[in-house]
Amino acid sequence: MRELLNFRRYILDNGLKVLILEDHRFPILSYQVHVKAGSRFERPGITGISHLFEHMMFRGTSRLGPEEFSKIIQSRGGIVNAFTTQDHTTYWENVPSDQLELVIELEAHRLKELKLDEESFYTEREVVRSERKMRISTTPYGAALEELFSLAYLRHPYRWPIIGWDSDLRNLSLKDCEEYFRLHYAPNNMVIAICGDVAPEKALDLICKHYGDLTPQKCFHKIEPEPPQRGERRSVFKKPVELEAIFWAYHVPGIDSDDIFPLLGICECLSGGRSSRFWQKFVHPGKATEVRLVADPPPFWPKDPGLLILYAIEKPGIPLSSLEKEIEEEISLFKEKGPAENELEKIKNRLKASFLRGLESLFFRGLVGGIYEIKLDGFEKSWEILEKYESLKAEDMIQVAEKYLHEDNRTCIMVKSISIEENTKFGLIE
């Protein structure tokens, strides 16, 4: 399947990297700008600024009003959005291919003439606080998950949420945004990926024309590495919920490690689909409402060492403590025997099919190339994904299970249910 991810790479004099992949099946393309600006590059006090800044990129330029950028793209038949992760911010447009010049011009224009004014900033800051409430405060387990990360990491910036702490959001200023933009939004800190009905030479000419005059700058950022965890950490999170839950987080390596593939194999074996061990052992017989071991598959696996999350949601009447014990036994069993032969074949096929489903869309293919390039300086590494799934071995899965899925490397949060009345003593979750 290499041809589906066989980008051509160009590097402009100012350091801007451009990946182009031709596919003329439909008259459409995906245009993506990936910027090395995610929560990983923040510090306490300005957490959430990467994401807030992503919002500000839509609030207008010297000649465009708020959200006019999106309206123009939509009026030409395109879809536009952006997202921020721990490691990068991605701006994207999926458009009819005859709109390529328009998106290149508009994306470059907002980098050069973004309008950052107080009024827009304060309006957007409230929008982001509403988003935070939607994602964290008013979801059943969002706040507990946030606490899990801040307990599992002591130093590394993955310890704070991408959307930021509410107390930081309230204090962020326009000046913080201007400074953040200056430090991170430089051409040598970006990758452009174009995927679809495109003529590479013409596209490159247009990019040179519109982005060529951007000035590179030093983008140095020291990331504090996370020290090895030296023993289990546990905590309790109380809030009014119908169903209690437990969350475990294991430290695992970053995307550059080959261990991520056997780790994904373990996730698949234990909780992928209804034939998985956790479903068969816990969900099917009614011992739990849900039990899963999850990680973000490539290209979304984090750049730096991340967390493999196991969560279990109770079945009313079955105590979580007994469930926890049984889950541990299931993990021990896996470490002892690994997957059976037919299980291994199933794991491989499911992982392959899932990745192939993604590759049906130009958007996903652009993301794979662009994100691999921005995280690992080489989209070519994405060619290995299917091969890595195909060559998964039981012994490798056992080995990584031994290496990472142990108590000393684990952080646990138990979500305990309390009444609304009892909740008032803790105050509201912001």
Add this chain to the structure above:
Amino acid sequence: MRELHLKPIEIHLDSNHKIFALPYGKTPLCYLAMLIKAGSEKDPKGKEGLTDLWAEGLTLGTKKKSLEELIFEVEKLGGYLEGSAGWDFTLLLISGLEEKGSNLLEILSEIFYEPDFPFHEMEKTKERRLSNLLKLKDDPSKMADRLIWIMAMEGTPYAHPISGSLSSIKNITLEDILHFHNEIYPQQRCTLFILSKEVKEVLLEKAKDTLSKLITRKGEEEKTSETTPSTPHPQILILDRPDLTQSQIRIAFPSLSRKDDRYYILKLMNYLLGGGGFSSRLMERVRSQKGYTYSIRSSFTSLKTCGTLIISTFTPTNTTYATFEEILSTIEDFIKEGPTEKELEEAKRFFEKSFPLRIETPKQLLNEIILQETYDLKFQNLFEEIEKIKKINIEEIKLIAQEILQKQKMQVLIIGNSEHFVKNFETFGNLQLMPYKDVSP
């Protein structure tokens, strides 16, 4: 458009069933979907969720295989299998690696003809569904979606969640499932969809063989007269949850059925009002100008006999009433003035130009053609939509907005910390306030 000359293979069988096959996609994957033209609207009163449970029941084991064996076989082929109901249809979907297409079809056939509905599996499935409903209650956004639907559809066969409720699921027995399987479902027409990078002749032959075994019994001619929601209007329901810092707001209006000729006018109107993201009026006013919310949208559902249009948003507790007022004011202006010439042209262009993006992947196309088939529309209709939309004018949009967005027909649901805003709503209409904890999912 040059690449969209799609040539599906449509085979009409003597049994009144149909096969629809289309080579489609970039990767070696295969999608097989059996569409049964009966959905959750067939659920008997007090046993809501029956059709959906029956659909899942089909995947719980066959005469030859236990659930464990069946699922393992599917998943080993890189596949997934799901049976679920929609409002007007039920779908059995199996997908996996293309090279395993024949095996997947064999499994689908076995599930379809030899389901076992084992009692212990059906009971466990009911238990799982009950737990999942409790989980859902923890999510005010999902609960709001579910409850506003019931409010909007009261008095129609659609006034319940597809998956049923805590009380209705408990009422469903294995006899109900078997009755549905033996009496209701055989009267329905079925279509087997095959979407694969390549559609091999051998797979097609196997599909013919599979469906030709299915004989439709003649049932009574189905009556599909229009239904109208019957709740007194307007109605405001506020569910109090003091621990929330953000309120969920839903506003529903009765809307058009799928067979209404003005369906495409409604589609365009919805885009302009709140379906078109940042190009919509609601997003412009409530998010961009006021900053009250991260997201606001309107969406419509047009079913066999009726429909609804629902506006959904959320906002911090202290801006709950202001957001509600801003929505009403936006609607009022939209009804009065309609869209501008520029807005209308841009919206039309969006539908025209974005069409290939909406059917890029096999799964996207499958979703579209399933809806066409459900409402007896030809495959070609999918491509004619653009021409129909191009002909719509401002007056037509205004008229449909006036007809649908009537304040006196509105249903409102708010979930939030009510002490901060309940007084504002008191003068508005038929207000009911109750604790969230008392609502059963």
